[in-house]
Amino acid sequence: MHAHLFIPCLVEHFRPEIGEATARVLARLGVVPVVPSGQTCCGQPLYKTGFADEVRALAEHFLDLFDDAEAVVSPSGSCVAMIRAYPSLFEDVSLRRRAEETASRTFEFSEFLVERLGVTDAGAGFRARAAYHDSCQVGRGLGVRRPPRTLLAGVRGLELVELASSDDCCGFGGAFSARFPEISGAIREAKVRDILASGAEVVVAAEVSCLSHIARGLRDAGADHVRAMHVAEVLDQGFASGSEEAAS
Amino acid sequence: MAEKPEMPETSKPTRDRILAALGASVEAVKRTPLVRPAQMPGDSREAWEMLGRALASLGADFRLAGSGQEAVGEVVEAARLHGVRSALLWEHPLLERLGLAAALAGASVDVIPNDSETRFCPHANIADMGVTAADAVFLETGTVAVWAGPGRERATSLVPPLHVALVEESVLRAGIADLADLLRELAASTGLPSAVHCITGPSTTADIGQVLVRGAHGPKTVVVVGLAQPLP
Amino acid sequence: MKSRADTFAALTRKAAGNRHQARILAGASAHFISKRKAAFEAVPHPAELVRRATEARERTLGKLPELLLRLEERLGDAGVRVHWAADADEAVAVVSDIAREEGVSTVVKGKSMITEEIGLNAALESMGLDVLETDLGEYIVQLAGEGPSHIIAPAVHKSREEVARLFEEKLGQTAREAEELTMIARRVLRERFLTADMGITGVNMAVAETGTLVLLENEGNIRLSTTCPRVHVAVMSLEKVVEDFDDVAAVLAVLPRSATGQKLSSYVSFLTGSRRGDEHDGAEVTHLVILDNGRSRLHADPELRSMLRCVRCGACLAACPVYRAVGGHAYGWVYAGPIGALLTPGLLGLEHAADMPAACTTCGACAEVCPVSIRHHDILQTMRIRQAKSGQTSLALRAGAWLFAHLARRPAVFGIAGVLARLASPMGMPRGRKPFSRRWPALRNRLERASAKGHGGKD
Numbered sequence: 058m059h060a061h062l063f064i065p066c067l068v069e070h071f072r073p074e075i076g077e078a079t080a081r082v083l084a085r086l087g088v089v090p091v092v093p094s095g096q097t098c099c100g101q102p103l104y105k106t107g108f109a110d111e112v113r114a115l116a117e118h119f120l121d122l123f124d125d126a127e128a129v130v131s132p133s134g135s136c137v138a139m140i141r142a143y144p145s146l147f148e149d150v151s152l153r154r155r156a157e158e159t160a161s162r163t164f165e166f167s168e169f170l171v172e173r174l175g176v177t178d179a180g181a182g183f184r185a186r187a188a189y190h191d192s193c194q195v196g197r198g199l200g201v202r203r204p205p206r207t208l209l210a211g212v213r214g215l216e217l218v219e220l221a222s223s224d225d226c227c228g229f230g231g232a233f234s235a236r237f238p239e240i241s242g243a244i245r246e247a248k249v250r251d252i253l254a255s256g257a258e259v260v261v262a263a264e265v266s267c268l269s270h271i272a273r274g275l276r277d278a279g280a281d282h283v284r285a286m287h288v289a290e291v292l293d294q295g296f297a298s299g300s301e302e303a304a305s
Numbered sequence: 306m307a308e309k310p311e312m313p314e315t316s317k318p319t320r321d322r323i324l325a326a327l328g329a330s331v332e333a334v335k336r337t338p339l340v341r342p343a344q345m346p347g348d349s350r351e352a353w354e355m356l357g358r359a360l361a362s363l364g365a366d367f368r369l370a371g372s373g374q375e376a377v378g379e380v381v382e383a384a385r386l387h388g389v390r391s392a393l394l395w396e397h398p399l400l401e402r403l404g405l406a407a408a409l410a411g412a413s414v415d416v417i418p419n420d421s422e423t424r425f426c427p428h429a430n431i432a433d434m435g436v437t438a439a440d441a442v443f444l445e446t447g448t449v450a451v452w453a454g455p456g457r458e459r460a461t462s463l464v465p466p467l468h469v470a471l472v473e474e475s476v477l478r479a480g481i482a483d484l485a486d487l488l489r490e491l492a493a494s495t496g497l498p499s500a501v502h503c504i505t506g507p508s509t510t511a512d513i514g515q516v517l518v519r520g521a522h523g524p525k526t527v528v529v530v531g532l533a534q535p536l537p
Numbered sequence: 538m539k540s541r542a543d544t545f546a547a548l549t550r551k552a553a554g555n556r557h558q559a560r561i562l563a564g565a566s567a568h569f570i571s572k573r574k575a576a577f578e579a580v581p582h583p584a585e586l587v588r589r590a591t592e593a594r595e596r597t598l599g600k601l602p603e604l605l606l607r608l609e610e611r612l613g614d615a616g617v618r619v620h621w622a623a624d625a626d627e628a629v630a631v632v633s634d635i636a637r638e639e640g641v642s643t644v645v646k647g648k649s650m651i652t653e654e655i656g657l658n659a660a661l662e663s664m665g666l667d668v669l670e671t672d673l674g675e676y677i678v679q680l681a682g683e684g685p686s687h688i689i690a691p692a693v694h695k696s697r698e699e700v701a702r703l704f705e706e707k708l709g710q711t712a713r714e715a716e717e718l719t720m721i722a723r724r725v726l727r728e729r730f731l732t733a734d735m736g737i738t739g740v741n742m743a744v745a746e747t748g749t750l751v752l753l754e755n756e757g758n759i760r761l762s763t764t765c766p767r768v769h770v771a772v773m774s775l776e777k778v779v780e781d782f783d784d785v786a787a788v789l790a791v792l793p794r795s796a797t798g799q800k801l802s803s804y805v806s807f808l809t810g811s812r813r814g815d816e817h818d819g820a821e822v823t824h825l826v827i828l829d830n831g832r833s834r835l836h837a838d839p840e841l842r843s844m845l846r847c848v849r850c851g852a853c854l855a856a857c858p859v860y861r862a863v864g865g866h867a868y869g870w871v872y873a874g875p876i877g878a879l880l881t882p883g884l885l886g887l888e889h890a891a892d893m894p895a896a897c898t899t900c901g902a903c904a905e906v907c908p909v910s911i912r913h914h915d916i917l918q919t920m921r922i923r924q925a926k927s928g929q930t931s932l933a934l935r936a937g938a939w940l941f942a943h944l945a946r947r948p949a950v951f952g953i954a955g956v957l958a959r960l961a962s963p964m965g966m967p968r969g970r971k972p973f974s975r976r977w978p979a980l981r982n983r984l985e986r987a988s989a990k991g992h993g994g995k996d
Contacts, residue, residue, distance in 0.1 A: 064973050070955040073973035077980055084984040092977050095948040103938055103945075105899065105918070107925030111942040118946060193900035222567075226858040230898025237546070237896055239553035243862040244898070247563060320609070320621040323775065324602045326833035328842065334596040339783050340585045340790065425818040426765035427731045446801040455815040459764040463757060481801065485786035488807065492747050492782075499819055500763075501807040508757040509803050512674035512690060514697040515568050516715035521673055522723060522730075523757025523804065 059089045060169070061126035063119075063140070065133040066098045067265045075265060078293035079132045079166055085296060086176055090130075093122040099136040105231045109146065116143040120155050128173065129163040132289050134195030134264050135231075137165045141199075165195060167263050167288050171204035178211035182295025186216045187286075188257035190248070190271065191224035192264030205263050205288050212291060218255045225251065229270035245274040252283060259284045261291055343445035343480025352444060352477050353531055359447025363506030364519060365527040372534055377408045379530045380469055384414050384434055387467050387526065391415040393432040396456025399471055400438060402536055419456060429460035434467040435524075441487055442472050442529075445480030446505050449529060450487075453500035462504060468524040470504075472531045538656045538684065541869035542881045542890040549896065552863035558694055562861050565693045569855035572798025573906065580794075590791040591910040593784035594846035597776065601836060604745040604778045605827065611748030615810035618824045625655035628828045632657060632737070632770055633664055635824055639768045641666065641734040645726075647752070647759035648672035649739030650688060650849065651772050651828060653871045654884075657737070668737075669729050671758035673722055680707045686865030687873060689796050689851040694864050726758070736762030736820065740773035741848075742788060743825070746781040747809060750825070753792065755803040763808060769820035774828050776836070776845040788848055791908035795850035831884035840919050844879040846909040853903035853913060859896055868893075875903035875913035887924060894920035 060083055068076045080090040099119065100112035119140065123129050131137050141160045147153040170176045189206055196202045202224075209217055228234065228244025248271060252260050260275075260283060262268050272285040346352045357367040366383075370376035384392065392414050394400055406416045414434075421428040429435070437457070441450040449470045453459050462468045478487065484503065491497050508523030519525045541548065552558065577583040597604060612619050622628035636644070644666055646652065658668045658679075670679040674691035678684060680703055685691030692700070697715055704721055705711035712718050738759050742751040750771055752759050763769050779785055793799040812819030835841050854860045854874030865873035869890075872880045878897060882890040894917045903913040924930050925938070944951045955972060 066951075066955065069973045070959050073971065073976055076973040077976060080977075080980060080984065084988065089988070090981075090984070092974070092981070094974065096974075097945040097948050097951040098941075100945065103942055105921070106895070106934060106938060107918075107921030107923070107930065108938040108942065109922045109925070111938060114942065115945050193898065193902075197901040197905060224902075226898050226900035226902065228858060228862075228898060230900070233895065233898050237549060237553075237859075239550045240859055240862050240896070241898075243553040243559060244858040247559075247858075247861070316619070316621045319623050319627065320827075323621060323623060323827075323829045323833055324605065326829070326837065327602050327775075328833075328837035328839070330602065331599040334592055334599050336596070337589060337592060339786055340582060340589050342580055342582070342586075419817065421817065424731075424765070426761075429818075430727070430731055448801055453816060453819060454813070458816070458818050459760070460818050463760050463764060481786050481789050482783075485782040488747075488749075488782045497747055497749060497807070497809040499808070499810050499813050499816065502760065503801070503805040503807075505799075505801045505803050505805075507803070509755045510673045510719060511797070512672070512677065512692055513695075513700050513715040513718055515565055515690075515693075516697070518716045518719040520723065521719055521756035521758070522671070522726065522761055 058087070058127060059091050060128045060130045061091045061093060061123055063099070063123065063129050063131035063136060063163070064092065064096055065131065065136045065265055067269065068132060069096070071269065072265055075132050075287045075289055078287065078289040079130070082179060082289055082292045083130065085180060086170070086174060088174070091126070095122060099139040101135055101139040102231060104139060104142070113146045116146055116156060117152070119143070120159055124155055124159045126159070126162065128169065129159065130166055130169045131163070132166045132263070132265065132287060134165045134192055134199050134201065135266065137163055138194050138198045165199055165201055165263060167204040167208055168199065168201045171207050177207050179208060179292040180296055181292045182213035183291055184214035185259045186218060186257050187259040187261050187291070188218050188220050188252055188255045189223060190220065190227065190260055190262040190267060192262050192267045193224070193226050195263045196224050201263070205261070208288060208292060209261060213295065215291070218257055220251050220255050222251055227267045227270050229266050231266070234270065245270060249274040249278050249280070253278070253280055257283065259286055261286050261288055263288045339482040339485065341480065341482045343482070345444070345479045349474060349533065353533065355444045356442065356447060356477070356529070356531065359444060360506070360529055363447050365447065365506045365529060367529050367531065369531045369533050373403050373532070373536050376471060376530050376532050377403050377405055380405060380436060381408055381412045383467070383469055383528045384409060384412060387433065389414055389433040389467065391417055391432050392434040392436060393417050393429055393461050393465060395437045395458070395461055397438045399473065400436065403471070405436065419458065425458060426460050426464060429458065429464040432465040434469060435461035435465040436469045436471070437462050439470045439472040439476055441476050441478055441484070443478050443480055443484060448503050448505045450484070450501060450503045452498035454498055459500055459502065462502065463523050466520060466524055467526045467528065468504070469528045469530065472529055473535060474532065475535070538653050538871055540881065540885055540889060542885065542893065545867065545869050545890060545896065546892040548867040548869055549863045552867035555864070558864050559862060561694060561696055562864055565690065566855040566861050569797065569851070573795055573852055573855070576794035576798040576800070586790045587908050587910065589787045590908050591846065593779060593787040594848065594909045596784065597779050598836065598842060598845055600780070601776070601778070604780060605775060608743055608745040608748060608778050611745065612825055615748040616823070617748060617810055618822070620824060620826045622826055622828045624830050628655045628772065628826050628830070629657055629660040631826050632772070633660060635768070635770055636661060636664065636666060636735060639735065639822070641768060643729065643733040644668045644735045644737055645671050645730055645733040645762045645766065647736070647738035647754065647762050648675045648691065649737070649772060650871055651739050651774050652737060653684065654830065655772070655828070657772070669726070671726050671730070671762060673719060673756060676722055676726065677703065684866070687851060687854060688849050688876070694866070730761040730765050733766045735768040735770060736766040737770045737772065738762055740771050740777050740825070742785055743773055743778045744781060744785060745778050750808045751785055752806045752808065753802040753804070757804060760804055760806055763806065763820060764818050767821050769811070769823045770826065771824070772826045772828060774830070775832055792848050792850050795852040795906065795908040835883050841883055841916060843911055844876065844883060844916060846911055847876050848909055850908060852906040852908065856902040856906045858898060858900060858902070879913055879916055882920060887920060887929065891924065891929060894924060
């Protein structure tokens with residue numbers, strides 16, 4: 058089986074190791090990762106600031122790159138949510154149908170592993186106390202709450218602790234954090250307090266933007282020792298076969 | 306039926322402008338039945354127990370009386386317990402058949418007359434206790450419903466700090482869905498009373514620091530006396 | 538009430554720095570959230586209750602003109618004087634006229650957001666009337682000279698200690714504990730109930746079938762305001778009508794649970810007309826003011842209409858991370874939280890609350906708790922799109938969007954822009970400095986070799 062990876066711009070430019078971990082974990086599970094070149098952006102920064110029409114061209118570009126894929130997998134729930142909204146952007150019936158079909162084959166990473174591949178143990182090992190943050194775009198947006206937890210529960214040596222309010226927003230909200238930095242920071246402070254109170258050494262999420270935002274908050278709170286890792290990065294740890302070194 | 310008042314002339318054009326500005330009516334939303342989570346229990350004992358539990362969770366007191374005499378005793382006891390010196394009673398067949406006024410007078414509780422030359426509320430404010438019957442009781446929520454009417458003052462269950470409600474088994478209902486049925490039946494038959502008050506526990510507030518306090522404006526204490534046996 | 542929503546961005550900036558308020562709101566919100574959750578978990582089919590309540594409110598909106606006419610007729614049959622008011626000024630004029638005609642000098646008021654909206658208190662006070670808020674939270678903020686900061690808990694932003702100090706300052710008496718403070722207010726307010734000429738309340742629901750006004754409360758101040766004074770004036774926004782008692786029951790099944798986790802509010806009053814001839818208490822004359830103030834326009838807007846389903850439970854406030862961070866006053870007008878972010882631009886116009894649609898992280902927590910299925914964050918997104926289309930966004934944002942859209946269609950240029958963004962970004966440079974697409978070829982080769990060797994899993 059082949060899976061085309063949709064690499065979010067945040068991963069491309071700021072957290073490429075998340076993309077690498079995603080590809081490695083899929084390969085390990087017998088899925089051949091394909092990364093079409095020429096990817097840019099899913100368009101959510103435009104959409105969320107109200108420029109919905111401008112996203113249409115990006116949606117067409119996405120379809121050109123991905124519509125022949127067996128499956129499209131992305132380590133970003135928010136990108137997947139945006140892609141699932143593409144059909145509503147098109148008035149042209151054939152484009153809309155193309156968008157619907159491709160969207161129906163597009164999955165968030167943990168959703169793909171658990172619900173499409175039936176994986177619960179990805180063969181990972183990672184000794185740490187970890188707390189899972191339910192990103193709004195993944196949990197509420199896509200309804201994906203169990204799969205990341207299922208995958209984390211299958212990681213050898215990982216102690217999972219629940220946050221008091223795991224599905225409270227981290228405060229990023231895309232353009233929101235740039236436009237209302239004080240509110241964004243205040244919301245983040247509450248999330249960081251929750252994480253620190255849990256005693257977790259690692260906070261795990263399925264959404265890249267949450268992780269970067271939370272990481273900054275942890276740094277501001279003087280809690281650099283708490284790592285912010287993507288689900289894919291955790292699953293990429295301690296793989297026993299030894300053929301491909303896990304990222305440190 | 307009250308006299309239909311004249312609508313002020315200025316209001317009609319305003320009304321018509323507003324109605325014209327509203328969006329067009331859409332295809333009628335399909336009507337589905339009410340959800341009825343509450344069912345009437347199989348027997349009386351269970352029903353009274355259910356009521357007792359609901360009232361307890363509200364911080365209200367429940368006493369089940371096996372006879373009219375016991376019921377009167379419970380009311381007198383509640384008066385004694387709360388240092389009641391004067392009481393306001395509904396003029397209601399149930400209270401009259403129980404001989405409640407006489408029993409309270411015998412216990413040195415001054416029963417205030419219902420007639421008042423002045424406004425009723427200040428008059429009711431003298432009383433330490435108000436006693437009513439219950440026109441309906443809803444087991445799901447522990448709600449006592451009272452209708453207003455002659456001799457059935459609103460203030461009786463509101464102004465004094467203690468409200469005692471006498472409940473006959475025939476008024477027990479399952480839940481709020483039944484309230485809807487009841488009100489609809491009333492409207493279709495004798496007509497709705499000017500006021501129906503659904504009372505669920507004592508008056509409460511949590512406006513200061515989310516700390517629950519009873520007796521904010523309405524009664525601090527509610528005592529419900531159930532009559533397990535109908536009066537002969 | 539005059540809106541300061543056009544300064545929303547500045548208000549929130551200041552409010553976000555108020556750690557004291559944030560702590561109080563975090564505690565209060567957590568309290569409301571857990572009560573609400575427990576209440577719905579205790580019922581066998583919570584989703585069914587929400588569905589049926591949503592249906593009741595949707596049916597109202599679908600038949601609004603018809604129901605309002607039926608309501609007016611039934612109210613008339615019940616002897617209630619009905620007044621229509623297109624806007625705040627008209628509503629205030631109506632109530633002022635009633636007060637004048639009825640010779641009113643003292644007024645007791647139940648908590649009513651609609652009367653805040655129209656600025657009724659200030660208008661009546663300027664006529665020389667003595668207007669007293671009787672809901673404990675409203676009484677507290679009235680003493681403090683503030684407006685309410687929350688739909689159901691007006692003084693939620695005040696700690697117990699702050700209330701104690703306020704009572705000492707304004708009433709000359711105080712206490713330490715919430716219970717004793719409440720008893721002080723009860724005593725002070727009781728005197729006023731007994732002597733007031735007029736009671737003013739809002740309306741939770743008005744039943745078209747019978748002309749019955751439905752009023753919910755926990756304290757008893759609304760019952761006192763409609764039992765003791767001679768005159769009752771009820772002010773209602775036009776979307777509050779419901780068709781019949783079944784729809785009332787459907788809303789009652791979700792509203793108290795969503796607001797405070799109660800199965801039912803302490804008092805639910807059904808008022809049909811004034812006291813009858815042989816009754817001793819209750820108002821002698823009842824007036825109902827039906828107010829538009831921007832709702833007819835919202836109703837006529839299919840994308841925005843659903844916000845009119847709101848039953849004022851306040852659950853969206855408790856759930857909203859933005860509200861918890863900034864509190865109610867920062868919204869600059871009457872309504873706060875997600876419903877405030879909808880009603881303020883909705884009723885006043887987007888141009889008067891231009892920052893509100895963007896002040897949402899789109900987390901969706903609001904929609905998750907709404908008992909009448911309003912999708913606040915989706916409607917805010919619709920407003921954003923309208924703002925962009927109508928050129929209401931800032932030049933910088935429009936230019937940025939144009940640039941981004943162009944770059945994102947040209948992969949090579951987008952890549953260069955990405956490099957520049959990395960250099961400038963506060964998120965810092967990733968290890969190795971190479972973007973993912975530059976690392977991929979080598980990784981792909983490694984994975985292919987590993988797969989060919991038979992490692993790495995199934996074929």
